[in-house]
Amino acid sequence: MHSKQKFKFEVPYAIKLMEDIKNGIDTKEKLKESTGIGENKIVTYLEWLKYINGIKIDNRIISLTKLGETYIEIKYSDDLVEPLMFYHLLRDPSLPENDGHLYFSAIINDVLFENVFSYENTLSTNDIKKSLSKMEINDSEFIIAAINTLADSELGFGKMGILEPEEGENKNQKYEIHSYWVEPLVAAYILYDIWEENQGSMDIEKIISSKYNLGRFFLMDEEAIMETLEEIQNLKLISIEKIAGLNQIRINPEIKKDDILDMIIKMS
Numbered sequence: 001m002h003s004k005q006k007f008k009f010e011v012p013y014a015i016k017l018m019e020d021i022k023n024g025i026d027t028k029e030k031l032k033e034s035t036g037i038g039e040n041k042i043v044t045y046l047e048w049l050k051y052i053n054g055i056k057i058d059n060r061i062i063s064l065t066k067l068g069e070t071y072i073e074i075k076y077s078d079d080l081v082e083p084l085m086f087y088h089l090l091r092d093p094s095l096p097e098n099d100g101h102l103y104f105s106a107i108i109n110d111v112l113f114e115n116v117f118s119y120e121n122t123l124s125t126n127d128i129k130k131s132l133s134k135m136e137i138n139d140s141e142f143i144i145a146a147i148n149t150l151a152d153s154e155l156g157f158g159k160m161g162i163l164e165p166e167e168g169e170n171k172n173q174k175y176e177i178h179s180y181w182v183e184p185l186v187a188a189y190i191l192y193d194i195w196e197e198n199q200g201s202m203d204i205e206k207i208i209s210s211k212y213n214l215g216r217f218f219l220m221d222e223e224a225i226m227e228t229l230e231e232i233q234n235l236k237l238i239s240i241e242k243i244a245g246l247n248q249i250r251i252n253p254e255i256k257k258d259d260i261l262d263m264i265i266k267m268s
Helices: 011-022 028-035 039-051 066-073 078-090 102-115 125-133 140-151 184-194 204-209 214-218 222-234 257-267
Strands: 055-058 061-064 122-124 163-165 174-177 238-241 248-251
Touching (some): 011 028, 011 039, 011 066, 011 078, 028 039, 039 055, 061 066, 066 257, 078 184, 078 257, 102 122, 102 125, 102 140, 102 214, 140 163, 184 214, 184 222, 184 257, 204 222, 214 222
Antiparallel strands (some): 122 174, 163 174
């Protein structure tokens, strides 16, 4: 268990800290002095910023990554900045190079995806806890913090509408689950980011339903994925191959994922 799972993640505050870092407030001590908040919260938020791949720390000096710079540039475009942050929290938490957040990742990949296409696409807080308990994920405080972040339309990811609270508030709050149709450029960036070195192609079925891939990240069905892939192909970022029994995509070898971030900035 890490302190980075202790505080609720807030999108605006994460951006504010990255702006401070860009403006030269580039150590933990400087950030504490500038913001006036305590050691634990600063340490936790620096870990959050590493989760979303917004910063890197070298000899205690904090600097922005290319993605961190992008977050700042697109901060007013909720349909770009929030899905990019959201994606980085959902990656496979068992892989050090991905370092997804255990609670967010499990709730989306293992609980919500399994229920979003059901006739009654509603879950309660207790339903989510019970599902996570079967995976031996049991810390109620962290589960509730993650759920609240997913549903909070002001500070969290609630604008995406994936987890929408029903009327009324109680300890066993009920939520409707919805798919989110991610912007094609954001989807393209994600595909490029998860693309393995020397990988030739990726099966479309894997994109639709495999854990830690586009369909599960945003609870998208086959129709939504196919329309999104076609839009990405129109941008010449992938090619779709559906002949001779193939059902796969290839990325454009002349494009890098940082190039897509530049395209996202221009779009915002």
